[in-house]
Amino acid sequence: MSASPRRPLIRTLPAADGAQLPVSLLGKAFTVRGTLDTDGEVHVYGNVLGRINADVLVVGYDGYVEGDVVVRDARIAGRLNGRLFAFNVTLDSSADITGRIFHHTAEVAKGARIEGRMPWRPLNYFQTLEQLPENRP
Amino acid sequence: MTTMFTRNDKTSDPGAKAPEKTEPPAPVPVETKRLQASAQPMPYTGASQAVMASVISKALKITGQVESTEDIQLDGQIDGDVRGVSIKVGSNAKVKGSVYGETVELAGTIEGKIEAKKVVLTRSAHMSGDVIHQDITIESGAFIDGHCRPEFGKTENKNMPPVHKPVAVAREAAEKSSV
Structure with a gap:
């Protein structure tokens, strides 16, 4: 992608100016086929088919990634x-998650699948x- | 039940040391604060929210196709086609690809095509490509490099946004079948 390969994919601390970045909101009827790339926050209430690179991701109840x-x-409430x-x-x-969750800290509510x-x-690892890594089954 | 309670009491006695052991590790307050902050707009109930427009903020770059049956406010960068109903392209936005919709309001840059019933090019618009429209407004200062053709709706319109099933419906169906 456009980002230089030397830069780690994940920040472990919030960016100093991250709070000022506006939140992107993908509504219910919104569908993306492709890559989302941002240093800010993304809220997904629609469908995203493809990769997401972001600082904060919120997937709403109706969201599907x-x-x-x-x-x-x-923060995930959708699929x-x-x-x-x-x-x-x-x-x-x-x-409702199918797949691996590589994490450092996790909070899982009762009922999550x-x-x-x-x-x-x-x-x-994140730094x-x-x-x-390769996606092996 | 009483045996249960006594047993619990007993086990809790040796466990009294436990709090010392499980003393909270080095706290990560910044992280948790941010998490809670981002938690605010979360719909916990799962109740369907009112129709809301999508906002692509200036920090977001999308590579690929975008489509919506609602309004879209674009301020970021999109490499790919956009299909929507009412599309507003903000002054910092950049689209490399075609934009299809009912109404397109352009204040940013499009490198590609616009195909819409009503097109508004504001004074900061930078349009490189053809505009197919039925009704066009061009403000003084707008840049166009391409043809403007009032042919919207005259030809077969296969590029219009498809009406797709909202996820909520699919999800409800899935929940019903799983119960």
């Missing part, structure tokens, strides 16, 4: 089909993550 997600904070690489993960009770593993990774 299919593809790899690389973020610092992930995700794919791998999640997130430093902090919060799953709401309506979350996870099909797949939730591997814990140390801090430096040095430059390329996603």
